[in-house]
Amino acid sequence: MTTSSLYDNFYDTEKQSFSSWDKDLPVFKPEPGQKFNEILVETVDTVRYGWLLKQIMNLKKPCMFVGDSGTAKTVTAFSVFAKLANQGKHQILNVNFSSRTSSLDFQKIIEENIDKRTLKSYGPKAAGKKLVVFVDDLNMPVIDVYGTQ
Numbered sequence: 001m002t003t004s005s006l007y008d009n010f011y012d013t014e015k016q017s018f019s020s021w022d023k024d025l026p027v028f029k030p031e032p033g034q035k036f037n038e039i040l041v042e043t044v045d046t047v048r049y050g051w052l053l054k055q056i057m058n059l060k061k062p063c064m065f066v067g068d069s070g071t072a073k074t075v076t077a078f079s080v081f082a083k084l085a086n087q088g089k090h091q092i093l094n095v096n097f098s099s100r101t102s103s104l105d106f107q108k109i110i111e112e113n114i115d116k117r118t119l120k121s122y123g124p125k126a127a128g129k130k131l132v133v134f135v136d137d138l139n140m141p142v143i144d145v146y147g148t149q
Helices: 044-058 073-087 103-112
Strands: 009-012 017-020 090-096 114-116 122-124 130-136
Touching: 044 073, 073 090, 073 130, 090 103, 103 114, 122 130
Parallel strands: 090 130
Antiparallel strands: 009 017, 114 122
16 A cells, blocks of 8 residues: 555546546657757656646736755746747746846836736736746845845
8 A cells, every 4th residue: 555645646626536646747758859958857746836836827826936956946837838838828027036136127127028008007018918927046136225125
C-alpha cells in the first residue's frame, strides 16, 4: 500500500474521484532545433503549479510563487503564459527586478504598457486583450527613503 498526501492528488470532476498528478504528466518529446534554455521537462510540480496558476488567473486574482532559487517558479509561469499567448487573449508584461529597481522604475514600466480606457479604467495597449504582469525577483529592489518597496 502506498501512502500519498492531498498534494499528490487532485479531484477529477469528470471521473468524480481523486487522481494522481503524475498520471497527467505529458510524455517528453524534444523538438528538433529547440534551444536548450527553452526545454521544459514537465514534472509533477510544474504540472501542479501550472494548473494552480491557471485557476487563480481565471479568478483574476494575484498569485505569488515562493521558493528557493532553481525550483522552476519562473519556468512554470512562462509555460502557462506561452499557452495563454497562443490563445491571443492575453498580453504578457515581464518585469525583472534587480537591486537597482526603484518604485518609480516599476511605475514607468506599467504606465508605458497601458492606456486609459474610461475615467477609472486602464488596460493594455492591445485592444481586446488582458494584461498579465509578471514580476520576477520581487525581493531584489533596494528600499527607498520612504519605505515604499
